[in-house]
Amino acid sequence: MEIARRHVLSLLSAAGLAAVIPATDAAGAPLGADGTGAGAAAGTQPAAGAGAGRLLANAVAVFAGTPESNARAETSAKLAALAEKATAHLAKLDAAGEGELFEGLPLGTSDAHLNTSFRMLYEIALASRAPGVGTGGAAARRRVVEGLVRLHEDYYGDQSRGYYGNWFTWEIGISTSVTATLVLLADEIAEQRPELTRTYITSMDAYLRNGEDGDVDLDSRFHTGANLADITTNRLLQGALLGDEKRIRKALEDQLTVYATVDPYRLRHGVTDGHYADGSFIQHGSVAYTGSYGKGLLTRAVQALGLLDGTGFADTAALVPVVYRWVADGFAPLVFEGWMMEIVKGRAVSRTGGGYADSAAVVEAVTALSAYADGERSAALKSYVKHVARSSADAPDPARFASPPTVVRYAEILGDTSVPAKDLNPAARSTAFNAMDKTVHRRPGFAFALARSSDRVSKYEYMSGENLMPWFQGDGAHYLYLAGRDQARSFGADYFTTVSPYGLAGVTAPEERRETVPELYGKAYYDNPDHPLHFTPSSESQNTYVYFPRGTNRHSGGAVLGAYGAAGMVQSDDVGYAERDRLPDDFTVYRNATATKSWFLLDEEIVVLAAGVGDRGGRPVRTTVDARIADPDDVLAVTGRRAQGGTWSGESGQSPDSGESGEGTARLRWLRYANETRGGAVGYLMLDERPRPLTVGLETVTRSRRAVRTANPDTPVTRQVFSAAFRQEAGAEPRSYAYALVPHATRRALDAYGEHHGRHRGPRVLTNTTRLQAIRHSGLGLLAVNAFARGRQAVAGLHLDGPASVLVRREGRAVTIAASDPTMRRDEVSLLLHGRRLRPVEAGKGVHVSHARGGTLVRVRTRHAYGHSFTVTLR
Numbered sequence: 001m002e003i004a005r006r007h008v009l010s011l012l013s014a015a016g017l018a019a020v021i022p023a024t025d026a027a028g029a030p031l032g033a034d035g036t037g038a039g040a041a042a043g044t045q046p047a048a049g050a051g052a053g054r055l056l057a058n059a060v061a062v063f064a065g066t067p068e069s070n071a072r073a074e075t076s077a078k079l080a081a082l083a084e085k086a087t088a089h090l091a092k093l094d095a096a097g098e099g100e101l102f103e104g105l106p107l108g109t110s111d112a113h114l115n116t117s118f119r120m121l122y123e124i125a126l127a128s129r130a131p132g133v134g135t136g137g138a139a140a141r142r143r144v145v146e147g148l149v150r151l152h153e154d155y156y157g158d159q160s161r162g163y164y165g166n167w168f169t170w171e172i173g174i175s176t177s178v179t180a181t182l183v184l185l186a187d188e189i190a191e192q193r194p195e196l197t198r199t200y201i202t203s204m205d206a207y208l209r210n211g212e213d214g215d216v217d218l219d220s221r222f223h224t225g226a227n228l229a230d231i232t233t234n235r236l237l238q239g240a241l242l243g244d245e246k247r248i249r250k251a252l253e254d255q256l257t258v259y260a261t262v263d264p265y266r267l268r269h270g271v272t273d274g275h276y277a278d279g280s281f282i283q284h285g286s287v288a289y290t291g292s293y294g295k296g297l298l299t300r301a302v303q304a305l306g307l308l309d310g311t312g313f314a315d316t317a318a319l320v321p322v323v324y325r326w327v328a329d330g331f332a333p334l335v336f337e338g339w340m341m342e343i344v345k346g347r348a349v350s351r352t353g354g355g356y357a358d359s360a361a362v363v364e365a366v367t368a369l370s371a372y373a374d375g376e377r378s379a380a381l382k383s384y385v386k387h388v389a390r391s392s393a394d395a396p397d398p399a400r401f402a403s404p405p406t407v408v409r410y411a412e413i414l415g416d417t418s419v420p421a422k423d424l425n426p427a428a429r430s431t432a433f434n435a436m437d438k439t440v441h442r443r444p445g446f447a448f449a450l451a452r453s454s455d456r457v458s459k460y461e462y463m464s465g466e467n468l469m470p471w472f473q474g475d476g477a478h479y480l481y482l483a484g485r486d487q488a489r490s491f492g493a494d495y496f497t498t499v500s501p502y503g504l505a506g507v508t509a510p511e512e513r514r515e516t517v518p519e520l521y522g523k524a525y526y527d528n529p530d531h532p533l534h535f536t537p538s539s540e541s542q543n544t545y546v547y548f549p550r551g552t553n554r555h556s557g558g559a560v561l562g563a564y565g566a567a568g569m570v571q572s573d574d575v576g577y578a579e580r581d582r583l584p585d586d587f588t589v590y591r592n593a594t595a596t597k598s599w600f601l602l603d604e605e606i607v608v609l610a611a612g613v614g615d616r617g618g619r620p621v622r623t624t625v626d627a628r629i630a631d632p633d634d635v636l637a638v639t640g641r642r643a644q645g646g647t648w649s650g651e652s653g654q655s656p657d658s659g660e661s662g663e664g665t666a667r668l669r670w671l672r673y674a675n676e677t678r679g680g681a682v683g684y685l686m687l688d689e690r691p692r693p694l695t696v697g698l699e700t701v702t703r704s705r706r707a708v709r710t711a712n713p714d715t716p717v718t719r720q721v722f723s724a725a726f727r728q729e730a731g732a733e734p735r736s737y738a739y740a741l742v743p744h745a746t747r748r749a750l751d752a753y754g755e756h757h758g759r760h761r762g763p764r765v766l767t768n769t770t771r772l773q774a775i776r777h778s779g780l781g782l783l784a785v786n787a788f789a790r791g792r793q794a795v796a797g798l799h800l801d802g803p804a805s806v807l808v809r810r811e812g813r814a815v816t817i818a819a820s821d822p823t824m825r826r827d828e829v830s831l832l833l834h835g836r837r838l839r840p841v842e843a844g845k846g847v848h849v850s851h852a853r854g855g856t857l858v859r860v861r862t863r864h865a866y867g868h869s870f871t872v873t874l875r
Contacts, residue, residue: 338392557822683745
């Protein structure tokens with residue numbers, strides 16, 4: 001058969017596609033490079049039909065394990081969990097009432113109940129089929145087939161009655177469970193109900209209503225990224241069940257689009273979802289989503305490698321380097337000591353599973369990937385698996401892995417003394433994920449994660465009653481992770497439950513009360529289908545204005561020079577407020593506060609500059625320097641040095657400054673928070689010549705986890721909440737602030753900043769306005785600058801022309817410069833370095849150096865660079 005050659009890839013060219021999926025003639029035989037036969041070496045291409053059989057056998061091994069894997073002691077806990085779950089499901093099958101297949105899941109109106117019923121059938125089939133488990137035996141498998149028949153006849157097969165609730169349930173969720181069940185019970189179904197497989201596949205095709213003619217539509221906004229990987233993997237297996245190699249090859253061709261690096265200037269099918277050159281991952285068009293949908297795509301991509309192994313349908317070796325890059329450049333920077341960072345989880349930040357569970361899914365995928373990678377890549381992946389397992393406060397539990405063979409491989413990696421535990425990250429690393437407006441800065445003792453937003457990237461994601469109070473999560477919210485700590489005690493859903501949404505660390509917000517979507521509209525979405533914007537649960541308007549609104553600022557980006565970084569952002573209203581005149585009268589919008597901010601990321605400090613901080617509506621404004629949580633019984637010490645001299649202190653459970661409210665305000669030179677029970681401290685260094693009054697709070701907060709997600713259990717969580725913030729009264733003029741976060745700071749070290757102030761060995765603020773923000777760190781020989789305004793600006797011998805993010809480091813006679821365009825729209829960034837004329841020693845592509853009056857002119861070609869940092873070394 002002949003493959004339709006469509007323009008579906010940007011990373012993998014047409015030639016690359018041919019290399020992955022070999023072309024065939026009308027009879028299915030492989031073609032050579034010249035279009036003639038004998039295109040595959042003898043023995044590498046299975047006989048007609050054999051490839052589909054191998055694919056199904058691979059799938060059974062991936063899902064249920066093999067006799068060899070399941071005989072290993074390492075899989076016993078996994079298999080016991082399968083048996084326990086299936087036994088419980090069988091009991092609910094026995095106890096089901098009228099209108100139920102399983103007890104407690106009434107069917108007919110709830111898509112979630114129907115989806116769960118199909119999933120439970122799959123889990124029974126899995127346990128009954130898994131070698132060494134066999135729960136329920138042939139009788140259980142027969143009951144699963146009967147259950148499939150009943151669900152199709154009564155609740156699924158009638159297209160006119162289906163497709164209620166969430167589109168995902170009908171196009172992905174149910175299809176995933178059903179397809180896997182059909183694979184596991186292929187023999188039983190062929191014997192008992194031979195028509196059932198085709199009947200179900202026909203129905204699943206019909207439910208692809210966002211597709212085209214019962215198949216994938218690459219132009220559909222629903223068939224992208226992780227969702228597309230799910231759909232195409234299901235269709236790959238369905239093709240094998242039907243013995244339809246054309247369907248298999250079409251599914252593969254569609255799936256290969258997810259391996260393509262997104263070029264935002266040359267979008268394919270208008271799709272912005274996927275992996276970017278800088279390691280970013282976007283889903284839903286504009287949501288930074290590595291830690292949720294991204295890990296789902298990683299899991300599916302690695303699973304596909306196992307399914308296709310030895311089938312002859314694809315040369316998967318060509319895909320392994322692509323997936324390896326996802327792990328090394330996209331995932332590894334975001335996993336700190338086994339914890340997946342909050343900045344890339346969308347609405348999933350409100351789920352109780354936590355960052356360790358998120359990373360465990362990545363570890364499982366990386367473990368499996370190491371089997372398909374070549375020598376060096378395989379070694380690096382195995383070392384990374386061992387590193388995460390050893391550094392995590394809650395190591396991955398292999399009993400929760402999906403595939404028994406991966407459980408065995410994981411145990412072998414951990415037990416192999418020749419495999420060193422080694423991170424894929426260098427000890428010091430600064431990463432600008434500018435394509436998704438996120439920044440990560442890592443040092444051996446800490447990691448700092450920053451969430452920005454812009455007119456390209458959403459401020460937050462809310463959906464389906466998840467992440468109910470998200471309003472400021474993309475407005476410079478930061479998360480400072482300290483090494484050697486259990487991050488679940490400091491972050492995760494409990495952080496968002498107990499910390500005020502207006503007082504998230506790093507955020508500038510108006511002091512007002514906002515209402516959640518369910519509070520505003522009485523349901524999980526805004527419902528107004530008759531309005532010209534057509535607000536329905538899955539409409540584009542719902543996405544744009546309710547679920548994941550973007551900002552309206554253009555300036556959000558930064559530069560990286562070696563292991564140092566700079567980031568800048570102009571805070572803005574979201575698109576809903578900006579376009580309020582075209583929205584319905586009963587649609588609620590909120591105006592944001594204003595701020596222009598920079599973050600300069602160094603070895604021991606994260607310097608933050610903020611200017612133009614205020615509110616055009618005259619509301620009071622709060623800028624939170626940091627917010628941290630601790631267990632209710634932890635002993636916390638909050639101490640400081642007053643600007644005029646003398647100590648300032650507060651004790652755990654009391655006002656930090658003798659007030660009864662748990663708040664105290666003072667002009668401080670520095671502040672220090674320390675958890676004396678669990679270890680760990682953070683210093684806060686005020687860098688203004690005359691520090692602004694800082695309000696420090698320490699209170700015990702008890703709130704239900706359901707406050708942030710309607711599906712969370714209604715269980716209270718109690719935490720001590722520490723906060724430090726600058727407050728502006730209503731009607732105040734815009735202000736500026738300058739401070740530094742100093743992880744693990746001691747009192748002596750913080751005092752030393754003041755003692756050394758005259759020698760300027762630490763960070764020093766050079767300028768802090770809405771036009772230009774800059775610092776110098778003489779100890780590092782580093783000048784860091786963010787320019788926000790048009791026109792020429794100058795600081796410390798550096799002249800800039802327009803918006804730019806620039807780092808300049810001097811080491812001996814060498815000067816190294818990194819520059820980027822934080823607006824993503826400039827064709828060129830130019831800068832003039834005053835002083836002696838320098839010549840280029842090493843210049844990146846797109847960098848031009850010339851002599852100019854007064855110094856050295858550096859011109860950087862930033863057109864279509866999408867925030868990339870360009871570097872040049874001069875001497």
